[in-house]
Amino acid sequence: MLSYPFMQNAFVVGTLIAIVSGFIGVFVVARHMSFLAHTLSEIGFAGASFGLFMGWSPLIGMLIFTILASTTIGELGMQEKRSESLISAVSAVAIGLGIAFLALSQKNASAATSILFGSIFSISHANVVQVVVLALIVLVVGLLCYRPLRHFAFDYNTAIFSLKHVVLIEVLFLVLMAMTVAISSQVVGSLLIFILITLPASAAMRWGRTVWQMVGLSVLFGVVGVWAALVLSYWTNVPVSFYIAIIEAGIYFISLIKRDA
Template structure:
């Protein structure tokens, strides 16, 4: 079998495989993040891992273990904040502030861990080891399996939480489970694409897809397709133009989101133009 030039190197194959896992699981979770208006929680969970990685390095533990532990614990705290949007955002902001403060403290207490902890913020999609690839694959499979099991009640609770509660669905438990899945996905994505740019996968494709279709099933399929295209295109672009892969993925994500936003606004512009310049009869 003859590989394309960029796939002849093992690190590039690892990059495509890991990015594909993250694109599928991250964008599927991201669709419900946008549907449930929890983008701030996704952003916070992607960033609180910095404190966990820094603290683990300070204690001589694998930074990835600290990352996962801190992110999942933060997800539980966010779930306890309740479902009121205003109160929830305040709680998420406070958790984010506290965790970033802890991260800075840990780095200052032991400066030798700074490179490992700060590296978490930016990721290294072109430096994925066999162990990281295996962890990414297993985590994405578990997340997708649980998301499939939760799909129907989660869709109902996301679209109409009061009605779902009235039907007897455990909305609070669903919210907790969803945030744990979001946390696990964020912890998986951060070492690969970085905490600062994970929004490119979690939010961008879902926001664009929801601008084009209001149906959940087709929206999910389109979200995953866009995320895969952005991930593959970003990695390929980074290989040929020698730019950071995460930056290329983020730029593609923004471009597709902007296209979706503009296309959703076009009918409004046309209606406005017709009202301003009615056709003479």
């Protein structure tokens, strides 16, 4: 299996994305912003479609749309009580724009399927380089800003008073979240991005006692899920995203049983 270059690329990209999603996901879940991850998946669809329309890589379009949307929606959602209505409206517009850009770009159905559900087995060497660079940026920045991010995510009410640059930390967090959403789409597609970001982290937070334990478990659950999904997909010719969804959901349900036991 690993003798094929496309499988080698898939394992490299899948592992990196699982690590990044597991790391950032803990802060996303702790900050109760899973809803924004789901919304960004729909905005990412519009961004990827825009990238195809412009003749760019879908990843570039997704990065532009998700970063702009995360900072804008995140700030408005924090400040307004009607954040749910705001997010619903933005999601509706994003889906409409995605459909329009796909139609205007005159791409076939396979292009839309790749955006929505991922196409990890068709990732090129250039795509691998893009994902590696972006993943390293997210991890390095996240680790350098670990302490303020932890304070911001796990104790927001005191962070807004004790952190000197809380607005900057908030924007940084939203940008890192947007970048994670964009690169994660290479594995599970824009429709299922929130799976890798929220489910491993949610399960890990029921097992870990410290933040580092939560991060480690979240990364472990993500990597195990992606690796198992790649192997099963290779054997059965069923999409990787299906297996990732089933495996990560299974891990989460097991964590619920463990917590209630």
